[in-house]
Amino acid sequence: MLFYYAKTGEGMNNEIAVKLTGITKRFGTVTANSGVTMDVRRGEVLALLGENGSGKTTLMNMLSGIYFPDEGEIEINGKKASIRSPKDAFELGIGMIHQHFKLVDVFTAAENVVLGLPGGMLLNLREAKEKIRSICEKYGFETDPDKKVYSMSVSEKQTLEIIKVLYRGADILILDEPTAVLTPQETERLFSVIRNMRADGKSIIIITHKLHEVMEISDRVAILRRGEYITTLETKDADEKTLAEAMVGEKLALNIDRPQPKGVVKRLSVKDLSCVSADGVPTLSSVSFDAFGGEILGIAGISGCGQKELLESIAGLQKTEPGSSIIYSPDGGEDEELVGKSPREIRALGVALSFVPEDRLGMGLVGSMGMTDNMMLKSYGEGSPVFLHKKEPQDLAESVREDLGVVTPSLATPVRRLSGGNVQKVLVGREIAEAPSVLMTAYAVRGLDINTSYAIYDLLNEQKKKGVAVIYVGEDIDVLLELCDRILVLCGGRVSGIVDARSATKEEIGLYMTKVGGPNA
Amino acid sequence: MNSLISWIHSSIIYGTVIMFGALGEIMTEKSGHLNLGVPGLMYLGGFAGFASAFVYERSTDNPNTLLLILIPLLCAFLAAMLGGLLYSFLTVTLRANQNVTGLALTSLGVGIGTFGSARLLSVTGSQSYSVASATSAVYTANINSVANLGAFGQIFLSYGFLTYAAVLLAVLLHLFLMHTRRGLNLRAVGENPGTADAAGINVTLYKYIATCFGGGICGIGGFYYIIEYSSGKWSSQNSLEAVGWLAVALVIFSTWKPKNAIWASYLFALLFWMATNLPTLTGIRIASSVTELLKMTPYIVTILVLIIASTRKKIENRGPASLGLSYFREER
Ligand SMILES: Nc1ncnc2c1ncn2[C@@H]1O[C@H](COP(=O)(O)OP(=O)(O)OP(=O)(O)O)[C@@H](O)[C@H]1O
Ligand SMILES: [Mg+2]
Numbered sequence: 001m002l003f004y005y006a007k008t009g010e011g012m013n014n015e016i017a018v019k020l021t022g023i024t025k026r027f028g029t030v031t032a033n034s035g036v037t038m039d040v041r042r043g044e045v046l047a048l049l050g051e052n053g054s055g056k057t058t059l060m061n062m063l064s065g066i067y068f069p070d071e072g073e074i075e076i077n078g079k080k081a082s083i084r085s086p087k088d089a090f091e092l093g094i095g096m097i098h099q100h101f102k103l104v105d106v107f108t109a110a111e112n113v114v115l116g117l118p119g120g121m122l123l124n125l126r127e128a129k130e131k132i133r134s135i136c137e138k139y140g141f142e143t144d145p146d147k148k149v150y151s152m153s154v155s156e157k158q159t160l161e162i163i164k165v166l167y168r169g170a171d172i173l174i175l176d177e178p179t180a181v182l183t184p185q186e187t188e189r190l191f192s193v194i195r196n197m198r199a200d201g202k203s204i205i206i207i208t209h210k211l212h213e214v215m216e217i218s219d220r221v222a223i224l225r226r227g228e229y230i231t232t233l234e235t236k237d238a239d240e241k242t243l244a245e246a247m248v249g250e251k252l253a254l255n256i257d258r259p260q261p262k263g264v265v266k267r268l269s270v271k272d273l274s275c276v277s278a279d280g281v282p283t284l285s286s287v288s289f290d291a292f293g294g295e296i297l298g299i300a301g302i303s304g305c306g307q308k309e310l311l312e313s314i315a316g317l318q319k320t321e322p323g324s325s326i327i328y329s330p331d332g333g334e335d336e337e338l339v340g341k342s343p344r345e346i347r348a349l350g351v352a353l354s355f356v357p358e359d360r361l362g363m364g365l366v367g368s369m370g371m372t373d374n375m376m377l378k379s380y381g382e383g384s385p386v387f388l389h390k391k392e393p394q395d396l397a398e399s400v401r402e403d404l405g406v407v408t409p410s411l412a413t414p415v416r417r418l419s420g421g422n423v424q425k426v427l428v429g430r431e432i433a434e435a436p437s438v439l440m441t442a443y444a445v446r447g448l449d450i451n452t453s454y455a456i457y458d459l460l461n462e463q464k465k466k467g468v469a470v471i472y473v474g475e476d477i478d479v480l481l482e483l484c485d486r487i488l489v490l491c492g493g494r495v496s497g498i499v500d501a502r503s504a505t506k507e508e509i510g511l512y513m514t515k516v517g518g519p520n521a
Numbered sequence: 522m523n524s525l526i527s528w529i530h531s532s533i534i535y536g537t538v539i540m541f542g543a544l545g546e547i548m549t550e551k552s553g554h555l556n557l558g559v560p561g562l563m564y565l566g567g568f569a570g571f572a573s574a575f576v577y578e579r580s581t582d583n584p585n586t587l588l589l590i591l592i593p594l595l596c597a598f599l600a601a602m603l604g605g606l607l608y609s610f611l612t613v614t615l616r617a618n619q620n621v622t623g624l625a626l627t628s629l630g631v632g633i634g635t636f637g638s639a640r641l642l643s644v645t646g647s648q649s650y651s652v653a654s655a656t657s658a659v660y661t662a663n664i665n666s667v668a669n670l671g672a673f674g675q676i677f678l679s680y681g682f683l684t685y686a687a688v689l690l691a692v693l694l695h696l697f698l699m700h701t702r703r704g705l706n707l708r709a710v711g712e713n714p715g716t717a718d719a720a721g722i723n724v725t726l727y728k729y730i731a732t733c734f735g736g737g738i739c740g741i742g743g744f745y746y747i748i749e750y751s752s753g754k755w756s757s758q759n760s761l762e763a764v765g766w767l768a769v770a771l772v773i774f775s776t777w778k779p780k781n782a783i784w785a786s787y788l789f790a791l792l793f794w795m796a797t798n799l800p801t802l803t804g805i806r807i808a809s810s811v812t813e814l815l816k817m818t819p820y821i822v823t824i825l826v827l828i829i830a831s832t833r834k835k836i837e838n839r840g841p842a843s844l845g846l847s848y849f850r851e852e853r
Contacts, residue, residue, distance in 0.1 A: 027851070066719065067851060087721035102716040106836055114702070115709050116720030123702050150836055259739050 021073035032058035050224035051420025053407030064096035065089035095170030110145040266467035274321035298484030354431030367416030400429030442473040528798035536790035541742025542768025543602040549735035557623030560765025561630020566740020568708035570597030574656035595745035605736020616847040650756035657753025711841030
């Protein structure tokens with residue numbers, strides 16, 4: 001008996017929930033996965049790490065029944081499984097939360113949860129709502145079962161996706177970049193839910209590009225490189241540097257270069273900028289600051305505190321309140337008032353905005369068009385009035401592809417076929433390549449792998465050295481502190497403080513973010 | 522007074538034809554497929570229903586009432602369903618362009634109907650039409666013709682049973698879509714097939730069934746047109762095609778909701794017949810060219826409704842989000 005206990009006791013942690021052997025998947029000429037052999041244990045959190053386009057999503061989609069492997073075998077709980085549809089996956093207890101949400105917008109939360117489930121002919125949502133509530137209680141989150149998805153925030157949608165999977169009683173959970181669009185606080189909450197699930201004996205596979213999250217949440221890390229499985233490391237034996245190197249396959253220096261600003265000139269002077277949302281709620285109140293050519297100005301703040309409105313006002317996409325003023329001082333030209341100008345006029349003056357939206361695919365790119373055509377979208381007003389010139393956009397596309405290492409079979413491949421991160425490289429690359437004199441980027445590294453994130457930081461630094469005024473909105477305070485020269489902190493639509501990034505601390509910024517005036521208030 | 526009643530009377534019958542077509546198309550569109558073959562499907566159903574009734578009536582001296590009802594109804598449904606099946610094979614399985622396929626289906630249905638009617642007319646030796654009088658009598662039997670109940674009877678009780686069946690069908694479809702599991706699944710397929718698929722719903726099967734069933738309903742509409750509106754006459758010239766297009770417009774007008782299709786289709790018919798009835802009713806004479814212009818009213822109203830619906834921005838009143846898009850799991 002004792003022997004038996006000892007055996008199961010030990011076996012608990014090492015029992016294999018998922019075993020992949022020699023998995024290969026091709027899309028036409030692209031090999032997304034080749035000969036992947038790895039396993040996931042029961043009651044563990046496994047992080048799946050790899051560069052953009054390394055085949056993480058594809059591999060997981062084969063577990064959830066979206067794709068079927070061309071070669072190889074899958075074993076679930078020690079039994080050979082053939083997962084031909086998402087339904088097969090549910091029956092095996094596999095649930096996946098996709099990189100791009102799979103929710104029906106016009107349905108309520110409860111309707112989305114019961115979607116596709118077997119059961120009586122009539123729809124009895126009362127029971128479902130009960131069960132949703134008890135799941136929420138058990139794992140500690142909040143949701144309103146009657147809320148329509150289209151009126152939910154990203155994190156509410158995320159929560160709903162998790163409830164959906166738990167409702168179906170999944171034992172193996174796959175989360176594809178769940179934190180890419182969450183604020184640090186929301187991420188913390190998600191992680192405590194994940195820990196609860198692990199304690200419950202479930203296996204969790206999580207994909208994320210943020211190495212500190214990998215360190216924080218995972219037990220083991222599996223690494224993919226260009227579709228091939230490299231190795232699995234114990235998280236406790238690894239650190240961010242070794243992980244990044246294993247992922248990229250070469251030595252990396254993980255620090256952001258910060259050249260001293262040179263030849264600083266005032267480019268933008270924002271005075272008393274105020275905005276009101278469509279429902280009459282003030283989103284920005286009397287924001288004033290200056291931005292200089294040759295420096296990177298960071299903007300920090302919790303989500304919804306007005307960063308978006310601020311950038312959009314400068315780009316001419318927001319209606320501003322009377323009294324607001326944004327003066328732009330170009331090189332060797334007259335000062336220009338940007339308030340009241342159209343987005344096109346502002347763009348023509350050399351003020352560029354690249355905004356990576358939360359749903360990433362929703363804005364700025366046409367999914368069915370290739371890279372070249374997407375480059376052309378922004379410059380449609382220039383060149384010959386009748387015929388399209390493909391040469392320039394093609395060169396531009398080629399340089400973005402090279403600079404950022406976009407993984408795509410050709411410049412004409414529809415961008416929606418690219419991996420999530422690669423889609424985004426196209427979006428950001430296009431703005432940077434336009435050689436503006438004020439460059440605003442928001443969430444530029446959302447969903448980008450480490451290597452590419454650093455490539456983006458380098459590009460921004462290059463722009464800074466050229467004398468461009470760079471405004472960088474980001475979520476990661478550590479990065480803001482390393483990359484920027486000054487950081488403007490917003491809190492509830494007000495300027496809470498402007499600090500020197502070389503001397504400020506993370507805690508200081510955290511205080512400014514939650515209270516106007518921060519530590520001095 | 523009498524001309525008002527007759528306007529309402531004819532509008533309810535005409536509206537019922539539109540309602541069948543619209544209900545069929547709503548079911549199809551709920552699966553994310555825009556089938557512009559409604560006029561063709563109505564032709565197919567109308568012709569198959571009529572021809573089967575015609576053949577049955579000629580084959581026996583004392584036809585059985587139940588068979589008189591069942592044979593043409595089934596034939597109408599099945600013929601149009603086959604049309605729907607062809608459409609779904611092309612658009613779901615082969616992922617052909619939905620608009621082109623639908624338009625081709627309209628041509629095909631109208632062509633088959635015209636071809637068949639030439640055959641029928643050669644049987645009867647008539648120049649312009651053939652009749653299925655026994656079937657029409659069964660289908661148009663109503664309370665009002667037995668006991669004359671005045672204006673009330675004329676407006677509400679003077680129709681064959683299919684007229685009431687259409688309303689019942691609309692209610693049932695509403696209940697199906699809004700209150701059953703399968704209805705929820707079907708709506709999800711039309712809204713977001715990728716999500717439905719990931720939720721374990723057999724997207725292809727739902728699309729096939731919805732399209733075939735929807736086609737069948739359109740076919741019954743066509744049959745109803747022949748048997749009640751044209752009093753059982755199949756003529757070489759008929760305006761079934763025009764009703765078919767009205768039905769397609771009505772789907773938008775009723776914001777893809779079967780329960781709205783009930784009143785909306787009667788309203789459409791009233792507007793459509795306004796041109797012919799208003800002059801007699803008001804005593805104003807209008808030129809025939811203006812009459813034709815007035816017949817545009819339903820379409821103009823549809824455009825207005827589209828404009829209003831789009832400015833109100835109520836997401837629930839929009840069509841299925843994936844309407845017109847083919848779905849392939851591995852494509853993204
Ligand atoms: N449905 C598809 N059709 C064609 N190519 C595809 C398809 N899905 C994936 N690919 C290709 O397969 C490769 C791997 O993509 P995948 O989405 O799995 O990457 P990923 O590791 O999830 O990247 P990211 O971190 O950017 O999300 C990419 O080059 C992508 O372009
Ligand atoms: Mg991915």
